[in-house]
Amino acid sequence: MSTAWRIGVDARRCIGTSICAGTAPEHFHLVGGLSEPLADVVEPADVVLDAADSCPVEAITVRDATDDRLIAPEE
Numbered sequence: 001m002s003t004a005w006r007i008g009v010d011a012r013r014c015i016g017t018s019i020c021a022g023t024a025p026e027h028f029h030l031v032g033g034l035s036e037p038l039a040d041v042v043e044p045a046d047v048v049l050d051a052a053d054s055c056p057v058e059a060i061t062v063r064d065a066t067d068d069r070l071i072a073p074e075e
């Protein structure tokens with residue numbers, strides 16, 4: 001079981017819908033119209049996966065901070 005996840009937002013993909021910030025406001029906010037994670041490394045939490053899965057352009061990735069394994073979005 002992962003003890004930490006690394007959140008990434010691809011600014012080239014993000015179209016600023018704010019869905020992630022609405023789903024997980026404790027993890028995402030919009031800066032200049034694009035999403036940024038509030039913290040790059042977080043404790044594992046379902047709401048982070050929900051935000052990644054809800055992004056319509058799959059701009060959010062969640063990886064295991066230890067081994068870089070992709071956790072979300074599901075391939």
Ligand code: SF4
Pocket residue numbers: 009013014015016017018019020021034035054055056057058059060
């Ligand atoms: S849900 Fe995706 S496209 Fe919308 S603001 Fe978040 S990262 Fe950007």
